[in-house]
Amino acid sequence: GEDVEQSLFLSVREGDSSVINCTYTDSSSTYLYWYKQEPGAGLQLLTYIFSNMDMKQDQRLTVLLNKKDKHLSLRIADTQTGDSAIYFCAPRGAGSYQLTFGKGTKLSVIP
């Protein structure tokens, strides 16, 4: 099955950019999702990228996909304290439509 790896922790200063990285193993992944989990809450879909794209930008969020290296990243520009959360990378398999979740990266924003 698919393996998804993420760093567990990231700490940045307010106003800086954050980059959360993810590597995966299934080269046939079609959609690749980023979810955000705020403390005490469920997971919310933040953004996603289709596998035929290299980059997707959505306001302060930029998703980069390197299919050759099976590497996905999420960049948050001008990081705010409200961005403090756990971020999950979740590729979707080609045939099963199921998502495989990484363990999540806890982003801490220092005021």
Add this chain to the structure above:
Amino acid sequence: DADVTQTPRNRITKTGKRIMLECSQTKGHDRMYWYRQDPGLGLRLIYYSFDVKDINKGEISDGYSVSRQAQAKFSLSLESAIPNQTALYFCATSPRTGGEGYTFGSGTRLTVV
């Protein structure tokens, strides 16, 4: 109302008790999932259902059972709760096709004492 509703939000139960966690959705999605979340372990899939008559075990199904009562309802049961089943439980839904991804409920925090 939330698209995916989980009840209860919090529950404390004793070892050996049977407990049911419920999930209902208004998304009209065919597929439903139960996950548990433990610190440092991420999300682990317990059971999933592709439609009312199609239920499948996930990676950690031992000690759990599920029932898909209708397209919109998927419940998770712990037949005889044990302390290491203390966790945050999430229900999720997804459509059969398309890129919509999963929609999650707000979670049930279960403590087994």
